[in-house]
Amino acid sequence: xxxxxxxxxxxxxxxPLAALLSYLLPGxxxxxxxxxxxxxxxxxxxxxxxxxxxWMGQMKNVxxxxxxxxxxxxxxxxxxxxGTPKALAHRMQFLxxxxxxxxxxxxxxxxxxxxxxxxxxxxxxxxxxKDYMLAPSEAKxxxxxxxxxxxxxxxxxxxxxxxxxxxxxxYDAFAGPVVRDDEEFPPAPPKPRADxxxxxxxxxxxxxx
Amino acid sequence: MTPLFAASIxxxxxxxxxxxxxxxxxxxxxxxxxxxxxxxxWVVKITGFLVLVGVTLYALSSWL
Numbered sequence: 001x002x003x004x005x006x007x008x009x010x011x012x013x014x015x016p017l018a019a020l021l022s023y024l025l026p027g028x029x030x031x032x033x034x035x036x037x038x039x040x041x042x043x044x045x046x047x048x049x050x051x052x053x054x055w056m057g058q059m060k061n062v063x064x065x066x067x068x069x070x071x072x073x074x075x076x077x078x079x080x081x082x083g084t085p086k087a088l089a090h091r092m093q094f095l096x097x098x099x100x101x102x103x104x105x106x107x108x109x110x111x112x113x114x115x116x117x118x119x120x121x122x123x124x125x126x127x128x129x130k131d132y133m134l135a136p137s138e139a140k141x142x143x144x145x146x147x148x149x150x151x152x153x154x155x156x157x158x159x160x161x162x163x164x165x166x167x168x169x170x171y172d173a174f175a176g177p178v179v180r181d182d183e184e185f186p187p188a189p190p191k192p193r194a195d196x197x198x199x200x201x202x203x204x205x206x207x208x209x
Numbered sequence: 210m211t212p213l214f215a216a217s218i219x220x221x222x223x224x225x226x227x228x229x230x231x232x233x234x235x236x237x238x239x240x241x242x243x244x245x246x247x248x249x250x251w252v253v254k255i256t257g258f259l260v261l262v263g264v265t266l267y268a269l270s271s272w273l
Binding site: 049052 | 217218221224225228229231232233235236237238239240241243244
């Protein structure tokens with residue numbers, strides 16, 4: 001018995017530029033693809049969640065620590081971490097927060113510009129950022145966590161989820177939605193007629209008495 | 210004993226649930242009716258789960 005032909009959907013067209021744009025600003029890739037409403041919704045949701053979390057954490061939960069002052073971390077095979085991998089190992093939240101896009105770049109700027117040998121009372125390394133997304137001191141972190149209502153901990157969770165959700169948004173810009181809605185498919189080819197079926201009338205109209 | 214609805218940290222959850230549901234559903238569909246229907250489903254499922262866990266823990270802490 002012959003197998004019926006499988007009607008497969010056309011291959012997805014991938015759009016790496018849109019994915020990059022959606023990384024920079026959540027939803028920007030979708031806007032450039034013409035999916036404006038969805039792009040705006042992604043932007044509002046992800047920036048809303050990220051900055052709400054930042055506000056809940058008193059703007060002190062998106063940062064990268066100075067690695068030279070931190071205890072060593074050993075990783076099997078790799079050995080002792082140093083530099084940025086060590087900073088990320090001590091602040092794993094930033095691995096997700098980074099994916100929110102340019103909103104997390106001040107933390108990168110503060111990390112790169114910070115001089116560990118500088119006087120703690122010296123003016124900020126990036127003057128226009130001041131202490132925005134600068135790694136807080138140990139004393140400041142203790143103060144923030146002293147109220148014990150867990151708001152500070154929930155706050156960084158919000159920023160982490162915002163970054164992780166933007167990975168999904170980037171994938172949507174790159175390859176489209178996960179589920180293809182039926183209107184994207186071309187109509188299925190007509191089924192082959194059985195031999196005993198009468199041919200359609202010559203004028204193309206449905207037959208009837 | 211802390212009243213169930215006085216724990217202020219939980220009042221931050223609706224935003225998180227709504228954003229997750231909208232973004233997750235938005236990456237699954239392009240049509241708004243499907244996005245909103247799936248998002249509503251996620252809101253109900255997540256809220257129901259959290260309420261169930263919260264009520265269970267509250268009951269355990271109150272009567273055990």
